[in-house]
Amino acid sequence: MIIVLRPKITRREETAVVREIRKLGYTPHIMRGVARTVIGAIGDERTHASLEPLASWPQVESVTPIQKRFKLVSRDAHPTNSTVTARGVVIGGRKVQIMAGPCSVESEEQLMRTAVAVKKAGATILRGGAFKPRTSPYEFQGLGEKGLKLLAKARRETGLPIITELLSENHADLVAEYADILQIGARNAQNFQLLIAAAKTGKPVLLKRGLSMKIEEWLLAGEYILANNNAGLLFCERGIRTFETYTRNTLDLSVIPIVKQESHVPVVIDPSQGTGKASLVTAMCRGAIAMGADALLIEVHPNPSEAWSDGAQQVTLEGFQTLMDDLRPFIQAAGRE
Amino acid sequence: MIIVLRPKITRREETAVVREIRKLGYTPHIMRGVARTVIGAIGDERTHASLEPLASWPQVESVTPIQKRFKLVSRDAHPTNSTVTARGVVIGGRKVQIMAGPCSVESEEQLMRTAVAVKKAGATILRGGAFKPRTSPYEFQGLGEKGLKLLAKARRETGLPIITELLSENHADLVAEYADILQIGARNAQNFQLLIAAAKTGKPVLLKRGLSMKIEEWLLAGEYILANNNAGLLFCERGIRTFETYTRNTLDLSVIPIVKQESHVPVVIDPSQGTGKASLVTAMCRGAIAMGADALLIEVHPNPSEAWSDGAQQVTLEGFQTLMDDLRPFIQAAGRE
């Protein structure tokens, strides 16, 4: 921690700060500058009590942490890339994985048609929401367990592992019984009880970035998974909330190199939620792959205009086939498969 | 819904849109303008399927909802101000209520000293966290049930009703057994399963605004409480996330007149989380009261620099007394008690 004192304080006020720093277990280093005195407090910030409350002392101008607060997700802790495997599909390896399927599971016919089509086009994992978090209580909330059963059936028929959202601690066992990967949605990204419940199922967990989550906070939320003895963590960027209204969210592709520098955990990009517009999905996928994404999560629907949720951002079955063909040269250019 | 078509589309493309609008149960009104054709789709947007997926059609430029999506929280539904009562303390009436206490319950001594002091200074409700949502898994997570028991003890000794946070569906019954008001934190503001669980306890629910929640989304989250047969809803602004780094959050006081215009639900302001700095609390409280807030939620600690969480934003016992004295003329000017 770096504690900056206000100008013109007395020696006694300074001593009080130094004493408090020692009391909390840190070693103070005093640096007297031109205008201000600065105190470096040496000690492990992740195990000692925080010095941040000192900021409320009248003689203190600011308190700044210098250590990163995440441990297990850090590349320092695990210098090589980690991989996550779901029914034999490896995410984080040489092959770029494509997770595709409808926003919501609506019916057997809708899901099967989509599953078969996305598999044929090259998808390697099937996505589909059975439990849906909706902004309004009057919107379609998902088919629930019936949706999970349909997903399991689609898996039997296509062999694709399935990813589906977990949104209640109380559903953790149920959803884990069917799903190969549990998805934690953006609105639950700091629902820490849910993160712990998801981790404890032992299934891989795809953690979406919250709408206004700083990268450090996202990494720390991921820490909740690893710290609960589940190594199957995936980070998924799905757009952040900004002032821009043209798109539903602003897809922040810069997280790809940043998370790769800071962490060993694979990175997934969701261009569908990330933009809210099907017409932007192809370009975002190209960029994501060129920048090193390990997987894409794409919403596909046989008839988007009749989708029960988020129709505007889902691509058609034909559109998905075209998209997959389009991406090939970029996957090659990125040295991936 | 208002559907704007792209310029220069064919009559056939237009007809397809009109047919879809009818199919989903709306009555289309076609308006041919200078550059574009616009279709008004008349029908109740809250009960019909959404027309938003039309936005993915190539001939459609935009689809804009015109109805407000919230019903029960709306002032249309309940033209007079509603009030919420917790152990005889009425929030939303003439009297401005002051909820005060420590960020976290840390010990009997810390809580009792604070409870007695805030009561003496004029607080009418005691706050204190027993379960704490923390950005990092390595930070203090609260005393849990032991904290709840201490809160109950403080209530017995001071007579103040208590408000404390609920952060897991699984704790709903436990927390409701002790608390007079359940608090839903900003990071759980769109954890809809938790909202439903909270509503079902029958206890009043204070719903904090999420870090990047639009006002409409906040009102809709409140709708989850009312739609689950719990009329005891309170909205609490605690600062939104912006680009500014001087304060921890940007406390958006404009929500006071806005929520008062749109809704009948009482409005509470939390200046402690809202700024993250104890030195700004007094000014924010003055503004909140002048603008019509029904209650304030203020963090108070006997020794903020040794607080186990968020010390920088907690005011001292003496500071709280001074604050209460300071607010009196503004409460009067606002025509409140």
Add this chain to the structure above:
Amino acid sequence: MIIVLRPKITRREETAVVREIRKLGYTPHIMRGVARTVIGAIGDERTHASLEPLASWPQVESVTPIQKRFKLVSRDAHPTNSTVTARGVVIGGRKVQIMAGPCSVESEEQLMRTAVAVKKAGATILRGGAFKPRTSPYEFQGLGEKGLKLLAKARRETGLPIITELLSENHADLVAEYADILQIGARNAQNFQLLIAAAKTGKPVLLKRGLSMKIEEWLLAGEYILANNNAGLLFCERGIRTFETYTRNTLDLSVIPIVKQESHVPVVIDPSQGTGKASLVTAMCRGAIAMGADALLIEVHPNPSEAWSDGAQQVTLEGFQTLMDDLRPFIQAAGRE
């Protein structure tokens, strides 16, 4: 500056950093911590070259400035509140000043009616735009010099000093010839050439906060005025840009206590631009006054629905009279006149 080195670097890499720090004129203090080495670089950051480029060195994790970069606007430089006087009207003293008038000067009749009415209601300064910055080149750009002449005429008739916007370096002499206070708009808040030109006229300058300007950047932009020998600086908050779409901007009232703590310069609040909605103006004014604003800047128009610009946020002449009556008890509660 605080330079944090990456973990596990060699002594030689550390030495290179230390050498560079000395080369740029700072004295390094080395603190070896548990996981990382931290170097405090002592020296005046405002006169020495910046150490921030060190952040691009591979062995450096972060570089953090510790000094505040503003000097003349700082309360350290001028511990008492400063005041700004325009034709005898003192801003920053005991009296809260009210600047009111139309968004744009449209005609003699519109301006005179407004000027007379706002004076009668208690306004002490007349506002009105003669040169208007407009998002689109096809919108009304103001009456130009003709507008300035009308403002001068309104001043003759009412005695109210006038404030009007300066938006081009080339107009500085012209606008300063007529205006008593020059207004710099949000979109020009970091148009430093314009700030210098405004400062050099010698007239007081009201500097609006830019749409996404951090408070520190705003204070530094004000520094351009004071550093060019013009002590007549006013800071004006007019709403920042956030994700919220209900209001045009998010009026950040927390700047009142913050600027008062950091600086000696008077603070003005513009609730009209700040919300974009006339129906919110009264509540925002109440809050601003309770929190210690030195002046308000309010848009008033005889017939807002026919205004040539920003009609939705202008209050009527009657509305303004009512507003002024409404504010009286809050001005008293704040200990102002």
Add this chain to the structure above:
Amino acid sequence: MIIVLRPKITRREETAVVREIRKLGYTPHIMRGVARTVIGAIGDERTHASLEPLASWPQVESVTPIQKRFKLVSRDAHPTNSTVTARGVVIGGRKVQIMAGPCSVESEEQLMRTAVAVKKAGATILRGGAFKPRTSPYEFQGLGEKGLKLLAKARRETGLPIITELLSENHADLVAEYADILQIGARNAQNFQLLIAAAKTGKPVLLKRGLSMKIEEWLLAGEYILANNNAGLLFCERGIRTFETYTRNTLDLSVIPIVKQESHVPVVIDPSQGTGKASLVTAMCRGAIAMGADALLIEVHPNPSEAWSDGAQQVTLEGFQTLMDDLRPFIQAAGRE
């Protein structure tokens, strides 16, 4: 325009709105819905007076424009991609152009070394700042005309056309005498007087996106260039301001497909300002190229740690050579040269 009336208003209140719509030259279409009446006002919103002031009427709930406000930058106005030529270098054609050079021109030696090196590595345009807009008045403000002369000399020696920033109307002729492309910085992106002055020089204009500029506002700012008879417009994304603090800005690559859909104007990406970190530049360039950027603007310096401005984001001469080699396969995958 779509005018939504409040529920339960009288027929007389409705008639007043309809009369006002007609008065301003629009044709009203009345649609009576379940809960509300909606009026479509047909007429050209870009030539008629705005109906937005109606939003301040008590019986009106909202007023929503439906037309896009930009004309000349619109792809409707110019369906094929436009190209901009600077000394024979064509931007917007098949070839991806690389603009590279130092943030600031500091000395002849620094500039010449950089110019020769970037040309050798494949850059086709030389960038360098002679006039620098700086947040603080105490920071290096650029060499001014001396810098322009050095740029001209570098052009003579390497044959590379030059791009440099214009930040004052008063410098327009001077800068245009030396520069092949004028750059308008983010902080001046809505300094409309400067846009007009830049347009009138007849030189191509690269318009950076403002820090919190919506895409529509950016396109409208570009409209100021085209409407002033200068067809040489380039849009340049350089990162927007968000809540994230890990990077200096959030580089919004989604603008590439969006501007390509809405407009015919070439798109340039600036990954240096966009991230503020040299270590992220390569990944951002890969993404930009894959997504269809027409040019990149990259800061390169022989010795970033001694740069007089923005050292942390400048890549070294060797780093730039490596970057150019790295990009080749992505340029090919994108079907560009």
